[in-house]
Amino acid sequence: MEVFVQQLINGITLGSVYGLIAIGYTMVFGIIGMVNFAHGEVFMIGAVISLIIYVMVTTVIGVSAGAIFFALMMCLVIGILTTSILNWAIEKVAYRPLRGSFRLAPLISALGMSYALKNFVNIYQFERSSNKSVPSIITGNIPIMTSSDGFEVVLNDKNILIVLVTVVLLTIFWYLVQKTSLGRAQRACEQDRKMASLLGIDVDRTIAITFAIGAALAAVAGVLYLVYYSTVSYNDGTVPGIKAFTAAVLGGIGSLPGAVLGGLLIGIIEIMWSNYVSSDYKDVAVFAILIVVLIMMPQGILGKPEVEKV
Amino acid sequence: MSASSSEMMTANVPKGVNWSYAFKEAFTTAVIALALLCLLLGVTTEGGQNILIFKPARLAFAVFLAFVVRFLVVVQKERKAARLEAERLDAVAGIQPKKRRNWFERAEPYLQPVLFFLMAFFPIVLVTTLGGQASTKWVDNYGIVIMIYIMLGWGLNIVVGLAGLLDLGYVAFYAIGSYTYALLAQYYGFSFWMALPVAGVMAALWGIMLGFPVLRLRGDYLAVVTLAFGEIIRSVAVNWKDFTGGSAGISAPKITFFGIPFNASDEGFAAKFGLEFLPIHRSIFLYYIIFGLAILTAVVTLKLKKLPIGRAWEALREDEIACKSLGLNTRNTKLTAFAIGAMFGGFAGAFFGARQGFLTPESFSFEESVLILATVVFGGMGSLVGVVLAAIVLNGGSELLREATFLEPYIGSDPNRYRLFVVGVGMVVMMLWKPRGLISTRTPTVFLNERKAVSGSLVKEGHG
Numbered sequence: 001m002e003v004f005v006q007q008l009i010n011g012i013t014l015g016s017v018y019g020l021i022a023i024g025y026t027m028v029f030g031i032i033g034m035v036n037f038a039h040g041e042v043f044m045i046g047a048v049i050s051l052i053i054y055v056m057v058t059t060v061i062g063v064s065a066g067a068i069f070f071a072l073m074m075c076l077v078i079g080i081l082t083t084s085i086l087n088w089a090i091e092k093v094a095y096r097p098l099r100g101s102f103r104l105a106p107l108i109s110a111l112g113m114s115y116a117l118k119n120f121v122n123i124y125q126f127e128r129s130s131n132k133s134v135p136s137i138i139t140g141n142i143p144i145m146t147s148s149d150g151f152e153v154v155l156n157d158k159n160i161l162i163v164l165v166t167v168v169l170l171t172i173f174w175y176l177v178q179k180t181s182l183g184r185a186q187r188a189c190e191q192d193r194k195m196a197s198l199l200g201i202d203v204d205r206t207i208a209i210t211f212a213i214g215a216a217l218a219a220v221a222g223v224l225y226l227v228y229y230s231t232v233s234y235n236d237g238t239v240p241g242i243k244a245f246t247a248a249v250l251g252g253i254g255s256l257p258g259a260v261l262g263g264l265l266i267g268i269i270e271i272m273w274s275n276y277v278s279s280d281y282k283d284v285a286v287f288a289i290l291i292v293v294l295i296m297m298p299q300g301i302l303g304k305p306e307v308e309k310v
Numbered sequence: 311m312s313a314s315s316s317e318m319m320t321a322n323v324p325k326g327v328n329w330s331y332a333f334k335e336a337f338t339t340a341v342i343a344l345a346l347l348c349l350l351l352g353v354t355t356e357g358g359q360n361i362l363i364f365k366p367a368r369l370a371f372a373v374f375l376a377f378v379v380r381f382l383v384v385v386q387k388e389r390k391a392a393r394l395e396a397e398r399l400d401a402v403a404g405i406q407p408k409k410r411r412n413w414f415e416r417a418e419p420y421l422q423p424v425l426f427f428l429m430a431f432f433p434i435v436l437v438t439t440l441g442g443q444a445s446t447k448w449v450d451n452y453g454i455v456i457m458i459y460i461m462l463g464w465g466l467n468i469v470v471g472l473a474g475l476l477d478l479g480y481v482a483f484y485a486i487g488s489y490t491y492a493l494l495a496q497y498y499g500f501s502f503w504m505a506l507p508v509a510g511v512m513a514a515l516w517g518i519m520l521g522f523p524v525l526r527l528r529g530d531y532l533a534v535v536t537l538a539f540g541e542i543i544r545s546v547a548v549n550w551k552d553f554t555g556g557s558a559g560i561s562a563p564k565i566t567f568f569g570i571p572f573n574a575s576d577e578g579f580a581a582k583f584g585l586e587f588l589p590i591h592r593s594i595f596l597y598y599i600i601f602g603l604a605i606l607t608a609v610v611t612l613k614l615k616k617l618p619i620g621r622a623w624e625a626l627r628e629d630e631i632a633c634k635s636l637g638l639n640t641r642n643t644k645l646t647a648f649a650i651g652a653m654f655g656g657f658a659g660a661f662f663g664a665r666q667g668f669l670t671p672e673s674f675s676f677e678e679s680v681l682i683l684a685t686v687v688f689g690g691m692g693s694l695v696g697v698v699l700a701a702i703v704l705n706g707g708s709e710l711l712r713e714a715t716f717l718e719p720y721i722g723s724d725p726n727r728y729r730l731f732v733v734g735v736g737m738v739v740m741m742l743w744k745p746r747g748l749i750s751t752r753t754p755t756v757f758l759n760e761r762k763a764v765s766g767s768l769v770k771e772g773h774g
């Protein structure tokens with residue numbers, strides 16, 4: 001029981017990170033109907049940039065509690081700015097010119113982009129070693145229960161931080177999508193791009209902003225990933241990227257609450273699977289979920305069934 | 311202007327380039343590049359202590375590069391727009407535009423026989439010019455490796471180029487073929503020739519098993535599912551240690567000349583045929599096996615293209631909904647493409663096992679899938695000659711990069727590390743430049759009364 005609770009806490013933490021990445025996939029898919037393969041790489045770049053900023057700030061002003069807080073804030077702000085510009089640029093360079101092209105073109109372009117970004121980071125940041133790490137950033141913990149045989153369930157401060165940041169961000173994000181004119185424009189483009197443009201919505205701009213917002217959330221996920229694992233590799237975009245995509249599909253692609261729900265489920269399933277079944281096959285389990293979900297219920301848990309339009 | 315030129319019946323002259331606009335665009339791009347790259351390129355951390363290192367030189371170079379590239383792209387775009395405008399004015403004035411065909415289309419009919427003879431006589435020419443010792447490296451590292459990629463590219467071409475299904479896990483079928491050979495040989499003592507058809511059938515069966523449920527998915531989903539499938543196969547090969555040997559690998563028997571081993575013993579190939587023992591014998595034999603397999607792939611593809619099933623593939627690629635409306639069984643059509651593509655992947659895999667003599671899951675990473683897909687994409691999807699050229703350029707290029715150590719002081723690291731980056735960028739550029747391949751017009755395989763070429767840009771696909 002205690003082990004289960006501990007794993008549940010870990011699963012929810014990991015799931016929050018997946019959920020944040022999944023939103024980027026689901027939003028882009030909702031609005032232009034393509035899988036942005038490069039999104040996982042954007043997340044990875046967010047994490048790498050955070051690491052660099054964190055190291056820069058802590059070498060300058062030390063590692064006191066205040067300094068770490070300031071460093072993480074800097075990571076968030078600069079990380080969000082850089083990845084937003086990055087994803088905006090990716091959309092403008094690699095996807096927008098292909099919007100009217102044949103249907104494999106944006107996919108192949110996205111795949112090439114993802115590959116180029118990953119190897120770019122590999123070449124210039126991971127020349128000597130395949131990963132970079134920092135000392136644990138947040139270390140405190142709160143014991144919450146102890147079992148009869150002495151197993152202590154703890155709530156790490158970093159778990160609390162990750163879940164807290166996720167909740168705050170999702171609230172802001174939800175407000176943005178539901179209550180602002182930008183959100184309305186987004187939902188309008190999702191339903192019918194041509195009609196939206198006839199009604200005076202700048203579709204190109206809306207799509208570009210969607211990419212930027214998705215990247216901002218991925219950057220936050222990157223910072224949280226760094227806080228959680230304290231280590232980053234250029235390879236970290238691919239597998240978490242597919243897992244987040246699985247989360248988006250599981251929750252129902254196009255649905256924002258679905259992406260978060262899917263993220264949490266995938267996080268919990270992954271942690272539970274590696275704890276109770278086999279940690280060797282945890283990736284296989286998640287990929288198998290992806291295949292099964294797509295076959296059995298392609299609309300996901302909260303999504304709407306897809307209608308094929310001519 | 312158009313009126314006066316039509317009177318004189320001279321073609322319109324395209325407008326000049328707006329240089330200040332191009333400069334402005336390039337400058338903006340450079341600023342954005344600076345913002346993006348100042349952390350990723352300008353700073354790096356090193357070692358366990360995370361010592362910060364600032365690298366302003368490479369940052370400045372990258373920003374400058376962004377400026378130049380954007381400038382050239384804008385100029386090129388403006389020129390093209392001006393030329394099209396002039397052609398449009400010509401058309402209004404009744405002047406026939408000159409027929410343009412790009413170099414690839416002009417060269418294609420000649421390339422086919424040239425490349426075929428090049429491939430067929432490659433080892434013989436090498437052995438006679440360089441001698442048996444020196445040519446081993448060339449036949450082994452270049453010839454066989456490039457032929458494997460050509461075969462895989464042609465196999466994947468059936469799935470991606472003809473049927474229009476994006477398969478990101480093609481390497482899974484390659485892996486299945488290899489492991490089928492290795493495992494059959496290990497547990498049941500199969501020889502290469504016995505295992506070869508089994509490997510193809512196994513790969514095709516897996517293709518059907520995967521394809522049956524997933525092929526009704528949209529293109530994007532299909533891509534992700536095949537990617538996941540590839541990772542599952544690799545992960546199983548890594549983790550099922552008792553059966554596949556795990557990441558330590560499994561040995562596969564090396565190829566024999568119909569039972570006669572290629573070694574220096576008295577029973578070996580060289581001794582039996584009264585030749586001096588040279589490793590090149592084995593390489594040449596291997597080369598011709600993969601050459602034969604690749605030619606088989608090409609012939610089957612060309613034949614299938616003329617059969618109803620091939621036509622159905624191409625129709626499906628162009629518009630799936632129209633196919634459904636006309637009563638085509640889209641699932642079975644896709645499935646056959648998937649299974650046949652997978653089968654050739656399996657053949658290539660079995661060959662790979664026999665060539666390597668030792669298999670590890672490392673050889674079947676997602677990276678390989680991307681490289682094979684890049685061969686098809688660079689070749690211009692659907693073109694067999696294009697795949698050959700792309701395989702030669704990709705592999706030859708990467709071998710050249712490996713040799714180009716003299717570049718090291720300029721680019722700061724091993725040039726071969728750039729290979730995959732270049733492949734990624736190349737895929738994006740190819741899509742932006744010529745998404746439908748290097749051939750800008752398409753001649754339909756089926757036609758009514760008269761064969762008319764359709765401009766590639768006019769062929770628009772429906773969403774499937």
